[in-house]
Amino acid sequence: MELSPEVAGFSLLILGILLLIGKWIRVFTPFLQNYFVPSSLIAGAVGLLLGPEILGRLGINFFDKGGVFPQVMVDVWDTLPGMLINVIFASLFLGMTFPKLRDAWEIAGPQITFAHFLSWGQYVVGITLTLLILTPFFGMHPAAGALLEISFVGGHGTAAGLSDTFASIGFEEGLDLAIGLATISLVVGVMLSVALLNWAARKGETEVLKDPDDIDEDRKKVLFSKEEQQEEPAGRQTTRSEFIETLTVHFGYIALAIAIGYALLQGLIWIEEQLWIEQIEVFTHLPLFPLAMVGAVLVQLFLNNFVKYNVVDRGVISRIQGLALDMLIASAIATLSLTVIGDYLIPFILLSVAGIGWSVFSFLVVAPRVMPDYWFERAIGDFGQGMGLSAAGLLMIKLADPDDESPAKEGFSYKQLFLDLIVGGGIVTAASAPLIVAIGPVPMLIITAVITLGWLLLGIFHFGRKKAED
Template structure:
């Protein structure tokens, strides 16, 4: 059965069925509500359970490879994350007015610094583990040193989006390890985040205290009751539907942004081939998605300059981005290879524990010293994001500061411009595997250590002191 149009269409239908079952399970299971597990993760785990990796191994076989899904459907799902990640990253800066850099730095400088410190620190720990443990004892590719940052700060999208890069440097198992680590990161991030908000509330660490017990049943179930529903919850209409649908216009511009990113990438590859005669290949292994983000900034700037009417609506762009992320997470987890994680379960466990411990310790001990004003409300969002999901970071900020009385939420949004272009799925994250392969883990470790120490000193000596003087 080849990857025909019918198979591709049917693959989306079954993914939709899994997502709606995931939503039903979430609405009817208090345990899943309590820990804010997203429906997309439940859908992915359900797909994994019913596929060849679990049900197939138990002897249930509807198709050749075991489980309830044909191989051609799993092939479609495997390709989806690599395509959808570009949609997600192109959506980051479309419809956003990019404020002056000075203003961003003034409002969210401490969070930018703390997030970079956590991210680069994950490279230091990961590459150190690769040099001293993962490569010598478990024969893993030295590029495994980049997995902590790719999976935890980058999340599912980045982990799945880099599957082509892992293959191109002969590190096939990297994809499954990365998606597995991202799943551990998101679940641990939400659970530990809620525990920390409770701890912060009890110990007086939060400045706006609001007990997480105040969360409504509606919020827990993730639904909006009829009286609270809005007429146009998706966003504003910016074009007349009889000529072109507003949703279509936004989707088309996302496509244009990805196209611009593709042209930039192809240009960089040609430039690399023309200038570098030796065997170092960086841009050849670089994925499209970070450049789709650059493409989006270019498109946004051109639209601002050349189009008189306001055609972008942030709500619609966010809905398209959220839709792509739900499909991405569900398909990435459903096609996870448990046998690869089983084969490398010791390094997998070591990497999970190391990254989680680093994130939590940095939050408890470093965040208050970098961000003395509202450090808890600001830092808890960065912790959630460092565990693998910006959405988890936003949710934790909402728990700690439900009425938006602190600058945490605004700073969190502004911070993404300085973070996502570089780490957490940006140029450095995407290039980290080819860089380690091309130059070796030791130079990469030295650079990561210098950068981590630089961010730490900036946070402690500049923002820490500055804020203390003001308060």
């Protein structure tokens, strides 16, 4: 079977059916509900099981060596994450009203500080592990030191979006290792978050939630009751549908943000080629998605200042972003190369343990000392995001503080403005692997260690002191 527009379209339909299967498996599996495992992850696991990496290797092939799926369909899925990540990042800030920096810092400062400490520290842990063990004993590429931050805070989207970057620096196996690490961090992260939620509520560490058994069954199944369906709109129409659909307009603004990001990227590459391409290459290896995010900020600033109508609704943008994220996670996991992970199994395990250990240490030891109030409600969101998904972080905040009694949710939203443009999929995340190659792992370790220490000191002596004074 050859790749054609019909095959590409049919591949998307099958991916949609896999997502539906993942959703219903979750609805009827209490274990998956109790630990809030995303349906997209289940769908990807089903695709992986039925595809060439498992059924295909067992000799059960309906098409070529693709298991249940034709190989050309798997190839289509393999290209999706690199495209969908641009949609996800272009959607991050569209439809938002940007707060004054001082107001945002007053509310979100502790969460900004902790999230940066958690993220930059993953570089310190990853590069140290690579320098001491992974490169000397397993011959791994020095850029492996960036995998933890790319996979844990960045998640599946960031990992998949760096496919061409990994290839351009000679670290092709980095893609599958990053997606594998993102999967481990997401699964372990949601399970640990639920376990920590139960522990904190029973130990009196939470200021809002006192009984974790109060979480209702509909929330565990991620279903709305009929009453909630009426109260929770998926978005608001901003244009009259007889002329152009609201969804169409919102897709157009996302496309505009991506186009602006592409122009910015080409401009940066041109500047690099003119000035310092002989000494260092960074922008040449930079993917599009962080610049698409910058493009979205520019588009939204223009709309906020020069368009009197509210033409972009945040709810509609979030639905488009959510669709892209579900498809990205499912397709990334379904096309994961288990061979690569098997070839680097011990390094993969060491990286997984190191990343999880750093996140748990940061949450239990550092977070209480840098949060002036509601430490658990605030930090559980950053912990969830630091283990793979912003959506997981928001979910945990909602479980810990269902009625928004704490500043955790508002602070989490503001924090994204100060985090995502830099790390967690931002400019530094996208450039980290090329930077390690360009300047060397030791200078990169020193830089990230100084930044991590800086955020720690700010948290302890500024926000921590406020807590002591109270």
